[in-house]
Amino acid sequence: MTDAILTTGSAMTAPTQKASRLVHIDGARGYLLIAMFIAHFNFTHWTPVIRFHHGNFSPVWDGEFFVLLSGFVCALSYLRPFSKGGMVACELAVLKRLRWVYLYQIIVALSMLYLFVSAWPMRLDSQYVPDLETPLFLQSLQVFTFAKQPLYLGILILYMMLMLFIPVGFWFLETKRTRLFFGILAACWLVAAARLDQAVLGWIFAHVFDTRPFLSLTGIFNPLSYAVIFYGGFYLGYRYKTEGWDYFKSSILPASYPVFYAALAITVAFAAAEAGRGMLGSPEWLIEPKRRNVSGIGLISLAAISYVFYFLLNREDLPRPLKWARAVVDSVLRFPPLVTVGRNSLFVYSGHVVAVFMASYFILSNGFEDNRIAVMVVQICALAVLLGAASLKKRYLPALP
Numbered sequence: 001m002t003d004a005i006l007t008t009g010s011a012m013t014a015p016t017q018k019a020s021r022l023v024h025i026d027g028a029r030g031y032l033l034i035a036m037f038i039a040h041f042n043f044t045h046w047t048p049v050i051r052f053h054h055g056n057f058s059p060v061w062d063g064e065f066f067v068l069l070s071g072f073v074c075a076l077s078y079l080r081p082f083s084k085g086g087m088v089a090c091e092l093a094v095l096k097r098l099r100w101v102y103l104y105q106i107i108v109a110l111s112m113l114y115l116f117v118s119a120w121p122m123r124l125d126s127q128y129v130p131d132l133e134t135p136l137f138l139q140s141l142q143v144f145t146f147a148k149q150p151l152y153l154g155i156l157i158l159y160m161m162l163m164l165f166i167p168v169g170f171w172f173l174e175t176k177r178t179r180l181f182f183g184i185l186a187a188c189w190l191v192a193a194a195r196l197d198q199a200v201l202g203w204i205f206a207h208v209f210d211t212r213p214f215l216s217l218t219g220i221f222n223p224l225s226y227a228v229i230f231y232g233g234f235y236l237g238y239r240y241k242t243e244g245w246d247y248f249k250s251s252i253l254p255a256s257y258p259v260f261y262a263a264l265a266i267t268v269a270f271a272a273a274e275a276g277r278g279m280l281g282s283p284e285w286l287i288e289p290k291r292r293n294v295s296g297i298g299l300i301s302l303a304a305i306s307y308v309f310y311f312l313l314n315r316e317d318l319p320r321p322l323k324w325a326r327a328v329v330d331s332v333l334r335f336p337p338l339v340t341v342g343r344n345s346l347f348v349y350s351g352h353v354v355a356v357f358m359a360s361y362f363i364l365s366n367g368f369e370d371n372r373i374a375v376m377v378v379q380i381c382a383l384a385v386l387l388g389a390a391s392l393k394k395r396y397l398p399a400l401p
Contacts (some may be wrong), residue, residue, distance in 0.1 A: 027333030030342035057271040071230035075237025087167040104350040112150035154219030161223040192225035225293040255315040266304040
């Protein structure tokens with residue numbers, strides 16, 4: 001996860017077309033982070049707001065899109081140190097970033113550990129029961145080795161695993177080993193889909209040594225599976241950075257009407273399957289694929305939806321209805337608060353976990369859990385606080401990731 005400076009101008013002015021496109025990426029990441037907060041809040045305390053969440057109309061939710069965009073951004077951020085100093089310099093730049101990711105992980109994990117233990121038996125989240133048997137000091141030590149992980153923060157561990165191999169990805173692409181690059185990604189996805197990695201780890205834990213009580217490098221999302229998404233975006237970012245926008249738009253990812261209509265049809269089909277699941281009898285694998293290992297359905301949906309928005313933002317000769325759609329998308333993704341959130345993604349992602357459970361603590365301690373209006377008010381206030389914190393952080397602590 002990186003907060004690279006992607007633009008030369010503000011989201012309000014966007015003086016050049018290139019800057020405008022990259023502002024859209026910031027805005028998209030900001031939107032996805034806010035959507036994550038809304039989803040995680042509703043997993044804890046349901047409100048009608050969740051009915052309008054885009055995850056209800058596709059087999060993929062926020063994390064998949066965010067990983068794709070983050071891979072793109074990482075290619076822009078770390079190509080320079082690779083070009084100047086090779087793999088070692090690039091790896092050092094990545095590790096410099098990861099120390100901040102790790103620090104945020106530790107701070108939030110410890111905070112949530114103490115909150116859950118002290119708030120028992122209020123049950124701040126129905127999916128999590130605090131460990132009241134293991135000494136708190138030992139649990140605190142387990143946080144540092146990821147053996148103890150809070151809810152909704154697993155994507156940071158995913159990034160730690162994926163970002164470590166950024167120099168290797170650059171080496172493959174710079175040495176024109178593109179087929180091998182994608183072959184390895186496909187192999188990783190197939191291994192995860194067949195659960196071979198889980199079988200190997202299970203055998204090691206059972207017959208060699210079970211590291212899980214002391215060290216755990218796995219979270220909710222399987223890095224082998226999500227590597228396809230992250231490094232798919234990474235490849236696009238690399239080609240954009242090295243080839244330039246004109247060649248990228250004409251030869252790497254053309255904004256084609258036939259592809260757009262196909263992607264739109266796929267997107268609508270998934271939305272219809274989800275909206276009419278009762279009447280149509282839509283199978284679970286079609287509308288709710290397991291998120292630990294990204295399914296083929298998930299990859300298709302992710303690619304289709306992403307292309308629809310890419311096309312709308314980058315095709316010039318649009319008919320009037322599509323021009324209206326582009327105007328809406330453009331306005332949303334260049335909305336300054338969303339851009340601010342997107343440019344402070346590490347801070348906001350970490351902070352959203354705190355916001356969710358502090359809000360839950362307030363709701364339960366005041367007996368509001370059955371008052372849907374009160375819960376929605378708390379949700380809005382918590383979101384406002386999160387946005388305000390991002391704005392203050394940008395103003396007073398701009399150097400803090």
